[in-house]
Amino acid sequence: MTKQQQIIRRLLEQSETHPTAEELYWEAKKEMPNISMGTVYRNLGQMAEEGSIVRLHFPGQPDHYDKTIHPHDHAICVKCGAISDVELSSLKSMIEDTLSVDILSYELNIQCVCNACQSKAS
Amino acid sequence: MTKQQQIIRRLLEQSETHPTAEELYWEAKKEMPNISMGTVYRNLGQMAEEGSIVRLHFPGQPDHYDKTIHPHDHAICVKCGAISDVELSSLKSMIEDTLSVDILSYELNIQCVCNACQSKAS
């Protein structure tokens, strides 16, 4: 495991949000000024592939990465862009009960107005 | 409504799959050889925005378009790429019951091995 990998992994682990590759890149750059975007993308890609992190896809914006690999879903606020974790515990079994196919994975993304923005807007 | 719009709309309506913009473009080109990609994208984008069609997002591939606007979800086969409609009728209310926020929309995409590919693989 290289120094770059350690930094990327630690930064994601420490993050309370669901950062993009670019956000992690700028953070990493503070510790290792000549780290490259390619390295950040490559490592995040590998970690996602091996399952030690999760890659999140939201329409019209760059992918985000999630340190939490325990199955859960996400809601994104259309006003502030904040992404929050959502627990829909029975969803997986509900899908499996409904469909008669092998489910490999699924991604549920909810567009909402978060509580903070909801209060402000009033 | 222009001729281009009519063609795009009709082709999507006739389609049994969930075509991409490019697939619709090549189909449209058979009827109107100098229609442009920009026109296809622009019209699909407008229709999706006004809600008369639905835009589907799958990781790592171009967006697909769905003529069916009735709320439903999608499963994509990781072997053949086929996209099928899935009815999970109680999902919306389940999400709304669980979260205490205004849900504007959501997208659930399931990765699976479809029945056809499952049979073949045995």
Place this chain on the structure above:
DNA sequence: ACAGAAATGAGAATCATTCCTAAAGAGGTG
């Protein structure tokens, strides 16, 4: 210390999608 394997940095390449602009088209009015 040294050979071979793996990872990096820098930047080029890719590819879906959007944007730009001059030209063409549609609609309304007299």
Place this chain on the structure above:
DNA sequence: CACCTCTTTAGGAATGATTCTCATTTCTGT
């Protein structure tokens, strides 16, 4: 029909996230 205005189009350039390439650097095992 002729004129004007607003909208849409075709074609191509621009964008932006991501991946790829490859020469160089770093790691690993002996």
